[in-house]
Amino acid sequence: xxxxxxxxxxxxxxxxxxxxxxxxxxxxxxxxxxxxxxxxxxxxxxxxxxxxxxxxxxxxxxxxxxxxxxxxxxxxxxxxxxxxxxxxxxxxxxxxxxxxxxxxxxxxxxxxxxxxx
Amino acid sequence: xxxxxxxxxxxxxxxxxxxxxxxxxxxxxxxxxxxxxxxxxxxxxxxxxxxxxxxxxxxxxxxxxxxxxxxxxxxxxxxxxxxxxxxxxxxxxxxxxxxxxxxxxxxxxxxxxxxxxxxxxxxxxxxxxxxxxxxxxxxxxx
Amino acid sequence: xxxxxxxxxxxxxxxxxxxxxxxxxxxxxxxxxxxxxxxxxxxxxxxxxxxxxxxxxxxxxxxxxxxxxxxxxxxxxxxxxxxxxxxxxxxxxxxxxxxxxxxxxxxxxxxxxxxxxxxxxxxxxxxxxxxxxxxxxxxxxxxxxxxxxxxxxxxxxxxxxxxxxxxxxxxxxxxxxxxxxxxxxxxxxxxxxxxxxxxxxxxxxxxxxxxxxxxxxxxxxxxxxxxxxxxxxxxxxxxxxxxxxxxxxxxxxxx
Numbered sequence: 001x002x003x004x005x006x007x008x009x010x011x012x013x014x015x016x017x018x019x020x021x022x023x024x025x026x027x028x029x030x031x032x033x034x035x036x037x038x039x040x041x042x043x044x045x046x047x048x049x050x051x052x053x054x055x056x057x058x059x060x061x062x063x064x065x066x067x068x069x070x071x072x073x074x075x076x077x078x079x080x081x082x083x084x085x086x087x088x089x090x091x092x093x094x095x096x097x098x099x100x101x102x103x104x105x106x107x108x109x110x111x112x113x114x115x116x117x
Numbered sequence: 118x119x120x121x122x123x124x125x126x127x128x129x130x131x132x133x134x135x136x137x138x139x140x141x142x143x144x145x146x147x148x149x150x151x152x153x154x155x156x157x158x159x160x161x162x163x164x165x166x167x168x169x170x171x172x173x174x175x176x177x178x179x180x181x182x183x184x185x186x187x188x189x190x191x192x193x194x195x196x197x198x199x200x201x202x203x204x205x206x207x208x209x210x211x212x213x214x215x216x217x218x219x220x221x222x223x224x225x226x227x228x229x230x231x232x233x234x235x236x237x238x239x240x241x242x243x244x245x246x247x248x249x250x251x252x253x254x255x256x257x258x259x
Numbered sequence: 260x261x262x263x264x265x266x267x268x269x270x271x272x273x274x275x276x277x278x279x280x281x282x283x284x285x286x287x288x289x290x291x292x293x294x295x296x297x298x299x300x301x302x303x304x305x306x307x308x309x310x311x312x313x314x315x316x317x318x319x320x321x322x323x324x325x326x327x328x329x330x331x332x333x334x335x336x337x338x339x340x341x342x343x344x345x346x347x348x349x350x351x352x353x354x355x356x357x358x359x360x361x362x363x364x365x366x367x368x369x370x371x372x373x374x375x376x377x378x379x380x381x382x383x384x385x386x387x388x389x390x391x392x393x394x395x396x397x398x399x400x401x402x403x404x405x406x407x408x409x410x411x412x413x414x415x416x417x418x419x420x421x422x423x424x425x426x427x428x429x430x431x432x433x434x435x436x437x438x439x440x441x442x443x444x445x446x447x448x449x450x451x452x453x454x455x456x457x458x459x460x461x462x463x464x465x466x467x468x469x470x471x472x473x474x475x476x477x478x479x480x481x482x483x484x485x486x487x488x489x490x491x492x493x494x495x496x497x498x499x500x501x502x503x504x505x506x507x508x509x510x511x512x513x514x
Binding site: 029033038049066072 | 143171172186198210212246254
Binding site for chain 2: 271273274276277278279329355356358359360361366398399402403421424425467468469470471474481483484487488490491
């Protein structure tokens, strides 16, 4: 019996990334992207943020936050290009660019959160 | 039975009709509002990715010291970034709502022989979203 | 309510035309008339060459599917009055994404080939002799797959799904929903045989959950739901395939 394709793995990453993005990104975006720059809420100062980031749990949280949603994007954008622009014949290129981007972001996130102390 | 139906239509022969295959335009998604809504939902992933990039830049700025972080905060206050983040926020919330509303279709939950109605499966997701947001905000603002 | 309505009907004659054109007919509006009644009126009284499929005229055979004002509908279940109220014209075309044989008749063999690929029948690994009696099934076990068994193969979902139009090899909503109907049936032991066709880039992974298939389904089968449920199953199956040898059945989880 033929083994099923490995698409299941990428869909799993897409789903996990989608859940993380759905639950965590809105509040981060609201606070750091709108409320603090526009002065609606008092922004935490550098010292405060660094003391948060020193906690290992926070660094793991940031790593997951920056990694999984990128895989969510990679999978979804890949299919949007196939369907929206009908470029399925560029399969390998699109695959490499999307997942390559996600992997690059993950590596960068790992490096930054590991060396931030 | 022919297995290769999907290939090009056979040429017209006397006893076989010439099938007409309407071409599918690359702008198919503009044809109906429901299709456009779907594409917008899919494009929300771009704004998810762009905010992850901004967060990576934030972590890098933190790592590089107080002046770097101050420059980063200043950058976020520029009109283009505010505009981007406003649009991103709308798309990301759109992602969240569509995600939670569609999730119950993938997970039918059977209780005592009956299927739980979809809003009961979606509701805990919204609750988790609310609680997580409050906890994170509290951590950051404390 | 107006007493007449205009129908713009796609006409295509393979012997004469290279592509379809539209013919306009004026049809009287009666209170209970559906689009199928209008087409029958045209064929009886106006233009006998109009060609289309229909049978039961009560929404159970699945023959009379057509595009009505750009939406896939069963013409026996689409009332003229809902268009006459707005003074709209009704545009009737053959179902989208299928080759057109003539006028409103589509070529369905592609769908039938895909349907056969998913093996929509009970598959048993052991043969139970007749003397042991029937397979027994509780109402709960029936409810588990009943929704997906309501499919009448009308292919409205294929006309609603953009992936069907963009990728001719995509297996499609109805076929996957029917495969899942058998996967969830307590009498079936063939889930493993369907994996190769379903958990494939041209199977469930081609689906991006647009959800239009469910919206147009006249029998509320929810093929989109069937496909997403199978995606979760496929992930579990893929994970366990590293741990357990081929032959295990994570899809055979039934109540």
